[in-house]
Amino acid sequence: MPTMLTDVFRGHPIHLPHSHQPDFTSLRELPDSYTWTLKDDLLFAAAPSPPATGENIPLIDLNHPDAANQIGCACRTWGAFQIANHGVPLELLQGIEFLTGSLFRLPVQRKLKAARSETGVSGYGVARISSFFNKQMWSEGFTIAGSPLNDFRKLWPKQLHLNYCDIVEEYEEQMQKLASKLMWLALNSLGVTEDDIKWASVDDSDLNWAQSALQLNHYPVCPQPDRAMGLAAHTDSTLLTILYQNNTAGLQVFRDDLGWITVPPIPGSLVVNVGDLFHILTNGLFKSVLHRARVNQTRSRLSVAFLWGPQSDTKISPVPKLVSPVGSPLYRSVTWTEYLRTKAVHFNKALSMIRNHKEEE
Numbered sequence: 001m002p003t004m005l006t007d008v009f010r011g012h013p014i015h016l017p018h019s020h021q022p023d024f025t026s027l028r029e030l031p032d033s034y035t036w037t038l039k040d041d042l043l044f045a046a047a048p049s050p051p052a053t054g055e056n057i058p059l060i061d062l063n064h065p066d067a068a069n070q071i072g073c074a075c076r077t078w079g080a081f082q083i084a085n086h087g088v089p090l091e092l093l094q095g096i097e098f099l100t101g102s103l104f105r106l107p108v109q110r111k112l113k114a115a116r117s118e119t120g121v122s123g124y125g126v127a128r129i130s131s132f133f134n135k136q137m138w139s140e141g142f143t144i145a146g147s148p149l150n151d152f153r154k155l156w157p158k159q160l161h162l163n164y165c166d167i168v169e170e171y172e173e174q175m176q177k178l179a180s181k182l183m184w185l186a187l188n189s190l191g192v193t194e195d196d197i198k199w200a201s202v203d204d205s206d207l208n209w210a211q212s213a214l215q216l217n218h219y220p221v222c223p224q225p226d227r228a229m230g231l232a233a234h235t236d237s238t239l240l241t242i243l244y245q246n247n248t249a250g251l252q253v254f255r256d257d258l259g260w261i262t263v264p265p266i267p268g269s270l271v272v273n274v275g276d277l278f279h280i281l282t283n284g285l286f287k288s289v290l291h292r293a294r295v296n297q298t299r300s301r302l303s304v305a306f307l308w309g310p311q312s313d314t315k316i317s318p319v320p321k322l323v324s325p326v327g328s329p330l331y332r333s334v335t336w337t338e339y340l341r342t343k344a345v346h347f348n349k350a351l352s353m354i355r356n357h358k359e360e361e
Ligand SMILES: C=C1C[C@]23C[C@@]1(O)CC[C@H]2[C@@]12CCC[C@@](C)(C(=O)O1)[C@H]2[C@@H]3C(=O)O
Pocket: 005, 121, 127, 128, 129, 143, 212, 213, 215, 234, 235, 236, 237, 238, 305, 307, 340, 343
């Protein structure tokens, strides 16, 4: 039987200190356990871009006739871009932001009623990647995989949870269509079409070949933001991730030649990033971008990540058209479930674990 996203960590517990969540608002100084240095993350202080270059991920208008090529170019050079005219109603973006804010404003004891279990995917807690670091992150999260009904009922025992479930359902529906559209635009820019990928379809009335999770993130105001970390550097395991951020900056993407670049919030736009599975599918042509979230001394920050990938039993391997006739594929084939489990053990080394030894020249 194929594994669902909700089951991937069953038999694979990840020990996370959910219940040690501090009351962020009462702390005037950063506790040592939240103070990051180079020792805790080698990239912690990697030089930011020289201010003069002003380089940043592109903002792409999806109504532009050349959008596919612009997306392809952004996926190759940055592994990320922002989009305008994406068709997702502004009220829905405001709705998901309101829901996220009201969830994290709940008292911590109520949030812990829906705490993520050690073998589960859904629920409230610290970032799953926390187990790879000695220091704690200045954030709290809530993951939704499958229906949020059970968890939401624990958070809002009265009627409210039903309205919030509707918002999540509508948001996921819109995001699924958008993610599929973006994937095909990006692939078309490489000359890859529906004929080259048997497990996916262009028809957006049938998106059963894909699945997703929603990650709600809250980064509270922080007394010493320069020494804290909201969400440590990572790549997503997805094909694509679509991120909504509120009007507070914090997301940063890494470029080898530029260091960390802050992605400015642009009202109404969405950030898209390439995940590890898209990198594999394109035989390394699209960059799975390393990103992280920093925190702020005066403003709290919210973000909502729509993490999108194939069904759990679908084998993802480099599209043959993108492998040189004299070379071999950079990666062996892998399902999303297998990859998530590899990542749960090897974290940022997961891609190299599935890399073929005999590489393309
Ligand atoms: C589908 C998933 C991707 C994710 C692990 C998860 O099972 C649900 C949460 C996702 C998330 C969000 C924050 C960053 C990340 C690396 C993490 O720790 O949990 C991603 C995971 C991922 O993309 O690998």
